[in-house]
Amino acid sequence: MTADGTAPPPSGDAGADEGEAQERLARYIEAHLAGQSIDIDRLCADRPELTPRVKALAAAFHTIDGAFEMTAAGAAPGDVPRLDGFRIVERIGRGGAGDVYKVEDLTLGRVVAAKVLRRDSRLAAALPDFLREARSLALFDDPRIVRLLEFRGGEPPVLLMEYVDGFTLSEIGPSLEFPQRARVVAEVAEALHRAHALGLQHRDIKPANILVDARLQPKVLDFGISTADPDRGHGLGTLGYMAPEQLDPHRRIDARADVYALGVILYELLCGVRPYDGADAAEMQRLIRDERPRLPVEIDPRVPEPLQAIALSAMSAEPADRYASAHEMALDLRRYLEGRPVVARPAIYRSALARRVEPHVEQVAEWERLRLIYPHEGDRLRHAYRQLQAREDDWIVQGRILSFPQIALYMGAFVLLCSSVLAFLAYLEGAVHGVVWPIVALGLPCVALHLAAHPLYKGHHKAAAVAFYLGAAVLLPSMLLIVFREMGWWLAAPGITTEMFEKVSNRQLQIAGAISCLWAAILAARTRTVALASGFTLLLVTFALTVLGDYGLEQWLENGEWDRLSFHLLPLLVFTAALGTTSERRNRSWFAEPLYFAAGALFVLVLELLAQGGKQLGYLGVTLAIPNGPDVSDATLLDTIAAMTANGAIVYVAASLLERHGTRLQQPVASWLYALSPFAILEPLAYLCHTAEYSRRYDWIYLAAAVTVAFASRFRQRRSFYYAGLTNTALALAFITDHYDWTGRPAWTVAVVLAGLVLLGLGLSLDRAQRRRRAARETL
Amino acid sequence: METPDSAALLAAARAGSADALGTLFERHSRRLLAIIRLRLGPSLRAHLESRDVLQETWLKALGHVDGFRGAESASFVAWMARIAANEIRDRADHHGRQRRDAGQEVRNADLDAMAARLRSQTSRIALDESVERLERALESLSAEHREVIVLRKLEELSFAEVGERMGRSPDACRQLLARALAALTIAMEKAR
Numbered sequence: 001m002t003a004d005g006t007a008p009p010p011s012g013d014a015g016a017d018e019g020e021a022q023e024r025l026a027r028y029i030e031a032h033l034a035g036q037s038i039d040i041d042r043l044c045a046d047r048p049e050l051t052p053r054v055k056a057l058a059a060a061f062h063t064i065d066g067a068f069e070m071t072a073a074g075a076a077p078g079d080v081p082r083l084d085g086f087r088i089v090e091r092i093g094r095g096g097a098g099d100v101y102k103v104e105d106l107t108l109g110r111v112v113a114a115k116v117l118r119r120d121s122r123l124a125a126a127l128p129d130f131l132r133e134a135r136s137l138a139l140f141d142d143p144r145i146v147r148l149l150e151f152r153g154g155e156p157p158v159l160l161m162e163y164v165d166g167f168t169l170s171e172i173g174p175s176l177e178f179p180q181r182a183r184v185v186a187e188v189a190e191a192l193h194r195a196h197a198l199g200l201q202h203r204d205i206k207p208a209n210i211l212v213d214a215r216l217q218p219k220v221l222d223f224g225i226s227t228a229d230p231d232r233g234h235g236l237g238t239l240g241y242m243a244p245e246q247l248d249p250h251r252r253i254d255a256r257a258d259v260y261a262l263g264v265i266l267y268e269l270l271c272g273v274r275p276y277d278g279a280d281a282a283e284m285q286r287l288i289r290d291e292r293p294r295l296p297v298e299i300d301p302r303v304p305e306p307l308q309a310i311a312l313s314a315m316s317a318e319p320a321d322r323y324a325s326a327h328e329m330a331l332d333l334r335r336y337l338e339g340r341p342v343v344a345r346p347a348i349y350r351s352a353l354a355r356r357v358e359p360h361v362e363q364v365a366e367w368e369r370l371r372l373i374y375p376h377e378g379d380r381l382r383h384a385y386r387q388l389q390a391r392e393d394d395w396i397v398q399g400r401i402l403s404f405p406q407i408a409l410y411m412g413a414f415v416l417l418c419s420s421v422l423a424f425l426a427y428l429e430g431a432v433h434g435v436v437w438p439i440v441a442l443g444l445p446c447v448a449l450h451l452a453a454h455p456l457y458k459g460h461h462k463a464a465a466v467a468f469y470l471g472a473a474v475l476l477p478s479m480l481l482i483v484f485r486e487m488g489w490w491l492a493a494p495g496i497t498t499e500m501f502e503k504v505s506n507r508q509l510q511i512a513g514a515i516s517c518l519w520a521a522i523l524a525a526r527t528r529t530v531a532l533a534s535g536f537t538l539l540l541v542t543f544a545l546t547v548l549g550d551y552g553l554e555q556w557l558e559n560g561e562w563d564r565l566s567f568h569l570l571p572l573l574v575f576t577a578a579l580g581t582t583s584e585r586r587n588r589s590w591f592a593e594p595l596y597f598a599a600g601a602l603f604v605l606v607l608e609l610l611a612q613g614g615k616q617l618g619y620l621g622v623t624l625a626i627p628n629g630p631d632v633s634d635a636t637l638l639d640t641i642a643a644m645t646a647n648g649a650i651v652y653v654a655a656s657l658l659e660r661h662g663t664r665l666q667q668p669v670a671s672w673l674y675a676l677s678p679f680a681i682l683e684p685l686a687y688l689c690h691t692a693e694y695s696r697r698y699d700w701i702y703l704a705a706a707v708t709v710a711f712a713s714r715f716r717q718r719r720s721f722y723y724a725g726l727t728n729t730a731l732a733l734a735f736i737t738d739h740y741d742w743t744g745r746p747a748w749t750v751a752v753v754l755a756g757l758v759l760l761g762l763g764l765s766l767d768r769a770q771r772r773r774r775a776a777r778e779t780l
Numbered sequence: 781m782e783t784p785d786s787a788a789l790l791a792a793a794r795a796g797s798a799d800a801l802g803t804l805f806e807r808h809s810r811r812l813l814a815i816i817r818l819r820l821g822p823s824l825r826a827h828l829e830s831r832d833v834l835q836e837t838w839l840k841a842l843g844h845v846d847g848f849r850g851a852e853s854a855s856f857v858a859w860m861a862r863i864a865a866n867e868i869r870d871r872a873d874h875h876g877r878q879r880r881d882a883g884q885e886v887r888n889a890d891l892d893a894m895a896a897r898l899r900s901q902t903s904r905i906a907l908d909e910s911v912e913r914l915e916r917a918l919e920s921l922s923a924e925h926r927e928v929i930v931l932r933k934l935e936e937l938s939f940a941e942v943g944e945r946m947g948r949s950p951d952a953c954r955q956l957l958a959r960a961l962a963a964l965t966i967a968m969e970k971a972r
Contacts, residue, residue, distance in 0.1 A: 022962050030958035061965045064914075065933075235792025235800035242788070249797040281788045 021050050025057045083114060083158060102163060112149060115159040133223045134159050139198050144191035145220050146211075164219050170207035173269045176216070178304055179337055181269040184210075184218045186333035189262050191220050193326040196255040199228045203246075203253070204237040205261040207268065230254055239281060240264065240274050244289050244317050256319040259326050263314025270303045270311060271296040292317075292348050306336045312346035321347045324458070343461070350389070357385050376717035383667070409467035410531075416445075416471040420478040427482050428503050435486045442479035446472045457527065466529045473520045473535050477542075480512035498552050506549040513543035524591060534594040537576070541598060544572045562612035563619075569609070573602040584665050592665050600669040603654065604676065607647040614639025616647075637691070641684040645705075648681030656716065674716070678709045678724035686728065689735045699739055703732035790856075794842055801842075805898065808857055809834065815857070815934050816864050817915060818926065824872060833871065837864040838898050858935040917967040925960035932957050 024043055031038040040058060044051040086103040092113065103114045117130045137148035137159070150160040166172075173181060188210055192202055202209075202223060209222045225236045230252035237246060243260035245251040267275050275293030278284035296303040296311065310332050316322045323329040323344075332342045361382060368378040387400065423442055426432055449472035457465035484490060485504050492505035499506055517539040524532035545553065548568050556565045580595035610616045614636030617623060624638040655673035658666050685702040710725020733752065742748040789807075792800035816830045816837070840863050918926050924946075931942045932953070939950035939957075946953065 018966075022966055025965060026959045026962035029961050030955060033954050033958055057962075057965055057969075060969060061961060064965060064968060065961065232799055234797045235789050236803055239788040247788070247792065249792065249795055282791060285788060285791060 017047075017050060017053070020047065021053045021057060024050060024054045025061065028054065028058050029061060083152075086112075086114065088114075103160075111163045113146075113161045113163040115161060117157045130157055130159075133226065136195070136198070136200050136223050136226060137161070139200075140194065142191055142194050144187050144218055145195065164211040164213060164221075166211045166213035166219075168208050169210040169212055169218065169265070169269070172212050173207060174272060176269075178270070178302075178307060180216060181266070182307055182310075182333050182336055184212060184216060185262060185266045185269065186330045186337070187218050188220060188265070189259075189326040189330035189333065191218075192255075192258050192262070193330065195220075195223070195226070196258070196326060200226050201228055201253070201255050202226050202258050202261075203233055204241075205258055205265065206238050206241045207265055208238075210265075237261075239284050239288075240276065242288065243315075243319070245319060247285050247289060254319065255325060256322050259314050259322045259329055260316075260319075262326060262329060263311050263316075263322070266307065266311040267293065267296060267315060270307055271299040273299060275315065289317075292351060295352065304336070306342040306344070307333075309344040309346055309349075310336065310342055312348050313344035316347050318347070354389055357388050361385050374717065379667075406463065409464055410470075413467050413471040413474065417474040420474050424478040424481060427478075427485075428501070432482075433486070435483050438479045438482035438486070442475045442482075446475040446479060449475075462527070466527050466531050469523045469527060470531055470535055473516065473523060473532065473539075476519060477512050477516040477539070480515060481508055484508040484512060498550055498554070500546075500549040500554045506546060509546035509549065510543065513539065513546050517543045525588075528588075528590050530590045530593055533591045536591075537594040537598045540576070541572065541602075544569075544575075560613060562609040563615040566606045566609035569602055569606050573599055573606055576602060580665075581663075584663055589665055593668070596666055596669045597672070600673055604647075604651060604673070604680070607650060608644060608680075611640055611643035611647055614643070616643035637688070641688045644684035645681050648677050648679075648684075651680050652677035674718050675720040678712075678718075678721045682706055682709060682724055682728045686731055686735075689732070689739075699732060699736045703729065703736065706732050790841065801898075805838065808860065809838075811857055811934055812837065812860055812864060814915065815861050815930060816868065818918060818930055818934075819861075819865060819868055822919065824868070833864060833867050835895070835898050836867050839895055840867065855936040855941075858931075858937050858941070861935045913968070917964055920967050921960065921963055924956065925963055928953060928957045928960050929964065 024040075024047075028038055028040060028043060040055050041048075041051060044054055083103060085106050087106055089102040089104055089111070092100050092102045100113055100115045102111060104111055134148060134151045137146070138151070140147070146164060147162040148159060149162060152158040152160065169184065173184075176184070188205070192205065195202060200223065202220065203225050204222060205220065209220065211219045211221060213219070225233060227233050233253060234246055234249045234251075241261040241264045243253075243257040245253055246257055264275060276284055276287040276291065278287050293312070293315070296308045297305065310329065313332075314322055314329050323332070332344055335342045364373070364378050364381045364385070367373045368375060373381075420442065423438070427438070432438075449468045453465040453468035453472065456462075456468065481504055485508060490505055490507040490511060492499045492507070500509070517536060520532060520536035520539050524536045548565075551568060553565070553568075555561065556568075576595045577599040580592045580599060583589075583591035583595065614623065617639040618636075622639075623636075624642055651673050655670045655677060658670035658673065662670055682702070682705060685698065685705055688698050689702050706725050706728035708725075710722050710729065713719065713721030713725065737743055737748065740748075789800040789804040793804055813830060813834050816833050817825060820830060820833070837860060841860055844863075918929065921929070927946065928942060931937050931945060932939070937945070939953045942948075942953045942957075943950045946956075948956065
């Protein structure tokens with residue numbers, strides 16, 4: 001482009017030359033259209049006298065051409081502004097409301113950028129916006145935001161800004177190293193944070209609006225559509241960098257829209273392509289709203305994972321999932337640059353994994369259908385895949401990874417639980433008095449933990465926040481109890497015999513329990529974690545026990561009235577199971593899981609308590625007690641053992657029913673009951689054999705039961721049965737050896753050897769039978 | 781860069797964003813008005829009000845937001861120019877009794893609200909002297925020269941698309957445009 005033709009030289013050529021000049025101009029224009037630059041002096045080398053005329057025409061052409069381009073037609077060439085004291089070098093850009101020219105300050109001899117309000121923009125009341133941009137820029141004194149030098153409110157209005165000699169980020173980005181790219185984005189994020197702090201959102205941040213100078217110092221341009229109004233500006237900006245909320249006029253836009261755009265910029269810098277690439281605008285909008293981007297490392301394996309995590313976190317579809325501010329994003333980028341771990345953990349990782357896991361789960365079903373795998377293997381695979389869908393920041397029991405922070409956090413919460421119990425015991429011992437001590441020792445940490453957990457939860461330390469909440473929740477009951485007692489609230493009425501403790505009344509226990517329980521429920525609902533839901537479940541059971549205190553829990557324990565306790569636990573069992581089911585129906589899986597486990601444990605407890613003292617068989621009118629056995633100290637022991645063994649079988653039946661008819665979240669409980677049932681069957685027998693009184697008669701039954709259980713493992717493919725069978729077989733052999741005093745009898749050893757051989761032979765013959773059957777089936 | 785923005789704005793405008801409509805209108809209306817005036821030519825301009833055509837073009841565009849996706853060109857202005865050209869043809873065919881019902885079909889309650897906004901905005905577009913000078917200069921050119929400038933510089937079609945419409949190769953179009961622009965430069969200078 002010729003820069004010297006701004007002042008038209010006097011035209012004094014004859015009319016005959018005019019056609020020739022027009023011809024040269026056409027050639028000049030043609031080269032310009034083809035993207036080439038052509039020297040007019042050379043173009044007119046054969047007719048040097050034409051040179052000034054062609055140069056003047058070329059200048060006029062550029063003005064007209066520029067007018068076409070920048071003022072969207074209809075505008076006259078006169079639209080290239082005249083600025084007193086400045087020479088316009090060239091138009092270098094086009095913003096929302098105005099065009100940007102590179103101009104030379106004729107007085108100071110320096111080059112500056114001039115943004116001139118476009119004529120057509122003036123029609124639609126863009127002037128206030130233009131003024132606002134001027135005022136906004138005037139607020140900044142940041143090397144990373146283009147500096148405003150002067151505002152001229154003439155006709156047309158002009159913003160004079162510093163001229164940045166550099167490339168746009170889109171041009172230079174691909175040639176930078178990853179850390180350099182991270183640094184540039186961090187600088188831009190900090191600059192935008194400054195703008196946000198001054199109440200201004202850029203709303204159109206993109207690589208083309210970021211200039212990078214030779215020292216790789218970025219400068220943010222074009223605050224043309226910037227605003228802080230959350231209800232305006234939908235649909236404005238550049239589609240590729242627009243956040244989903246900018247596309248929906250019903251949603252509010254805040255500073256996190258800029259964070260989103262920064263995420264897209266980083267994404268594009270990392271892997272060279274934009275996250276969404278629709279064939280047209282409508283598809284782009286759909287992609288931005290509904291789709292999730294591919295992971296940058298999928299596109300370019302060299303992309304550092306921390307940077308990918310930062311980009312994806314920043315461009316989360318939900319503003320709440322993004323960094324809360326551009327500053328936080330900058331901090332995370334700095335962390336990467338300093339070699340420290342970043343905090344970003346994009347929400348998309350989970351959905352990306354879930355999406356990838358889904359086809360595998362379908363595959364498992366297909367393998368099962370084709371009989372390639374057994375149903376129990378299918379179950380196990382599905383369970384393993386489901387584990388992958390667990391939340392990574394979930395508590396240690398469910399987390400996908402064990403890490404030192406996790407270990408320390410939950411150990412901390414556990415030690416606080418211990419301290420809570422210790423504090424209460426110390427109080428019962430009479431070691432402390434007054435309300436000050438519990439408030440200082442328990443209350444202050446409890447409040448402090450809550451206060452600390454709140455910002456942690458809002459920020460990116462959810463796992464830590466959950467552990468903090470857990471620690472705080474376990475401190476609460478002890479503190480409440482001691483305070484209640486010291487304040488003399490809800491003291492026990494004299495003469496009541498059902499009080500469980502001397503120091504604290506049942507009512508105090510119940511109220512403290514109810515408050516803690518409620519609080520844990522609130523925390524669990526807020527954090528949606530199994531950890532706090534488990535805390536809630538534990539407190540719920542404790543609270544229920546304190547309520548049972550009113551019904552005489554202490555007497556039952558003292559007098560061995562286990563059946564009463566068992567019956568009184570039934571409502572709790574029903575309640576936990578019902579609450580678990582309700583939670584699962586309402587999609588609160590984190591609430592349902594611990595409740596189901598509690599219900600499962602209570603179920604076993606209720607059965608086993610009922611069996612104590614031979615009561616269970618007693619209710620059925622059966623007894624195995626030997627009428628006149630003088631050598632027996634506990635006449636009901638046989639009944640108890642029989643009932644417990646039977647209960648083991650009941651647990652097994654319950655587990656298989658639950659496995660077949662239970663919901664997805666009940667399956668872990670079914671597995672747990674399955675694992676428990678063989679031991680529930682065998683261990684009472686072991687106890688019976690252990691007591692010398694009955695030993696000889698039942699050793700052999702125990703052995704037979706152990707072997708039977710081991711073989712029974714085949715039926716539901718339960719390895720726990722096999723292991724229980726093996727260990728109890730060994731135990732039974734040891735009991736027999738001991739009771740008959742056969743330690744020194746070689747015959748016994750030989751008999752055991754023979755038994756082993758017989759089993760091996762049995763195995764071989766069973767295997768051959770199986771092969772024969774299979775061969776017979778194949779020949780059919 | 782500009783094209784997807786315009787499409788996004790169009791969709792947002794259709795979804796009810798007054799801001800988007802305002803920006804879109806602001807961005808393209810002067811150019812469209814120029815195209816419409818050139819397409820009407822001096823004779824039809826006497827009978828038809830170009831602003832009415834412009835307003836109707838916007839309403840039709842809003843009624844057919846999806847149509848832009850299916851349009852053969854990526855240029856938003858070209859798409860709008862097509863709609864405008866159809867509108868001009870309809871009006872020229874029935875000139876005297878203006879046919880409004882075609883536009884009426886696609887309207888609904890929110891389009892009516894937009895129509896009111898558009899009317900007030902359309903009336904605010906001022907045609908200053910410089911625009912008229914360019915218009916006169918363009919009209920003094922040969923039809924071929926005028927067409928290539930309108931298609932390439934106003935409707936922003938690619939050379940390939942211009943070639944398709946004018947039945948020439950893209951290279952020939954570039955040459956033609958160069959000559960047309962040279963002629964325009966001379967014509968503008970004469971008018972000064």
